[in-house]
Amino acid sequence: MHAFKKIKNADTLLSGGDTASRKVVLEIADRTLDKLDSYTRIRSIMRLEGDILHVGKRTWDLSKKRHIYLFGAGKACNHMAMAVDHVLGSRLTRGIAIVKIREEADTFQKTDVFVGGHPLPNEEGLRAARQIIEIVDAAGPEDLFIAVMSGGSSALMSCPADGLTLQDEIDTTDVMLKSGAGIYEINAVRRHISALNGGMLAKRIRDVGAELIGIGISDAVGTPATTDISVPYAAYKSTPIGPDATTLEDARAAIVNFDVVDKLPKRVVDYLMSAGPDKETPKAFPDNTYFLLNTLPDSCIYAQQVCREMGIPSMILTSFLEGESKDAGVFFASIAREIQTYGNPIKPPCVLLSSGEVTTQILDSSVIRGHGGPGQEMTTSFAIAAVKTSGACLLSVDSEGTDGTATVAGGITDSSSSAAASARGISLYQTLREHSCFEALEAIGSAVFTGNTGTNLCDLNILYVPAMGEY
Template sequence: MEPAIRNKKELLSAGDVESRKIILEAAERTLRMLNAEKRIESIFKREGSVVSIGAKSWDLAQKRNVYLIGAGKACNAMAMAVEHVLGEYLTDGIAIVKIAEDSDDFKKTRVYVGGHPVPNEAGLSACREVQKMIDGANEEDIFFCVMSGGSSALMGCPLPGITLEEEARTTDILLKSGANIREINAVRRHISAMNGGRMAQKIADKRAELVGFNISDSVAYGPTKDISIPWENFSATPMGPDHTTLEDAIGVIRDYALEDRLPASVTRYLKTCGPEGETPKAFPQNTYYQIDTLPDSCVFAMQAAEQMGIPAIVLTTYLEGEAEDAGRFMAAIARQIQQYGQPVKAPCLVFCAGEVVTTITDNRVIRGHGGPSHEMALGFAAAAEKIPGACFLSIDSEGTDGTTPAAGGIADSKTMAALEAAGIHWPEVMRSHASHEALKAIGGAVFTGNTGTNVCDFNILYVPEGVLAERK
């Protein structure tokens, strides 16, 4: 299997090398355990025409058509796993991915490269093909659906009266507003013809069966346990019920003062559509399996730390807020550990997960590329100079952070000195949101490509031993 971290040699050519080695090894092990292709293949089996997941089974020979629909940043791995199991019984498939890899292996599945974080024409074209597929279905058909984070953008398909450009502009404004992902999705789902369960509703209207595999990047879910047991109270994504409401969407526009910034067609629709504009809230007839959830990254990271023989703790799986502030907070934790041995003694690993944001109210200040994980790493760097050997990695677990081709960044107690030596002014980098260019210039941008999962932000802190402060 190809290494999850593709530029390890470059990352180990700068900074606190020994600390970086430990962090990169922990990250590599964790990402391997999260890979959805292996996770799905561990529970989804076929003998002859019968496929089974745990105690449930389906005889594909009794079905008229067997379809595969996938979307999301981990869709490549998920869709390949399902297609390989279905084999010759698959009638047709559509996968909407963020990045198509040379290693992708599809036989009957049509692959579209959709837009993320904002939707594009290819994603819209794919959605139209999905609609055609569903339109021809009936009660003798079965749909195997695979979804992960990013499907809202990749399946961009606005309701009549709203253009794709207006949906894309709405997404861009929401992502830079400071709103959290649930708030962002409350708006996006209610203006989409596919998201918020509307694709599932189309399948239900045809009385076809739906079996779904999902990866959740929401802070709302706990860690998975036995992934072969159907997930109760599943919600969100195009294939499941939506727990956000039209009232939620209108509240987001009000709370973040977006009415004069969003396209008029969007605000007008949300205010006037009435009850018929609400998204579907339940699909008891469907079967859903949760393959990975956001806290799983820390569950597997703890297993990796145990394998490496390094003491470790999980700080939180609910980390939210501004990326730079979160990075500075992680540096404060590192200093407390190294100085006072609290909340754990060094040397140690500290894991956390969640979803931080970067608020941008004026696009004119942007001078480069970046994302929350990049800015979290640089926030750590700004406060880490007094913590010898401390190292911090922040990545978007699916492999791309914000508007960059990198998963995120790694920073340590030598990062600020490296930026200065390269003539890079840290305050200007943060003001202009050019964090990717800054980290890449000093060997701090982490490249993974598609990781096969998407459980949002994953962060690793390593703190080596230091001189404990004297206590009076």
């Protein structure tokens, strides 16, 4: 049996339901997440030989640097920052890493770890951001900054622009996440009310004349798959260290189009609507050196590699998946039925892979009766619609290890999950209405727990469909 490295509660997940289908899906997910671990990815391109730091195909003579600083933020920051900290050792002057969850296994030599807030910012993230600003503002041309960034940095490295407060950032993030807006629109608003995000950290480093090496993971829908990660990535953008593709006009359009003008803090609306060109985020950093470890399509590509190794036919359906999470669950169930009944678009047994970032619209927070996230809502919805497709099994996880407001990565359900819920007196329809999918999935042994995975590529969805008659 496959020895699971990333999925911590595999025994529970395999204790019920369509076990054979679950084994297939869980092994694909586990092996894919292992291939994506950023600690291994960074160590494969970074090494220190004497005074010479090698990062990919570039080198830096550290004897010519006065100070070397490491900054990191994001949901994959634990592993990313550890990799750089372990390579540099005593050569590192100081590091600051802002993570979502600190794990007991995390070990650092010269790096201070702060637990920021995600999806909503918190005081500790703000405290870390202010220390970063103090270090940068005291630096000069002889200093080197290495920054490791992944998705989630907008909330974790929270530092409001002048005139705004941390509570303004918290309230703005909360409103935008529940508005039905996509991540591009949400980021357009968040980045333009921040003193560090949207490239403002890189601008600060540039303004003092210091050098920046950026290492990132891109979870943006539409970013092409990676190729040779040892080659500097010229098209790097967004997060606190790269040029920002969103604009003030995008931010203004988002708050109008998603009808949140009256829900956002008045200070934020006034700030965005009156901001002049000097408040725009930077659009280019030609002197910085960037490396991109992984992008969103990589998860499907690596998962398909695993399927080949396992001898299972597979198809990448899309790496652009967006929209309402519960609707996506119904869609995947309908595809599973088509596959099993008619063999379209691929004959069973087979695996369909997808990635992207579905969202959950919550118009009235008073209806919430529990915890959950888009991956859990997708698999709960799938469970209802998949009862007519024997053995069909869907896993949906937020690849960094936490989905929405729950401490689990997501969920896994199959054609028997709805009956399992009913046997425990659980209505999956009510669960979806009350946004309490975590409690329901946990009760039927279908909430997937990983902890920090070392990557952050939004949602990974794996659908297995056996041939009719296998169950």
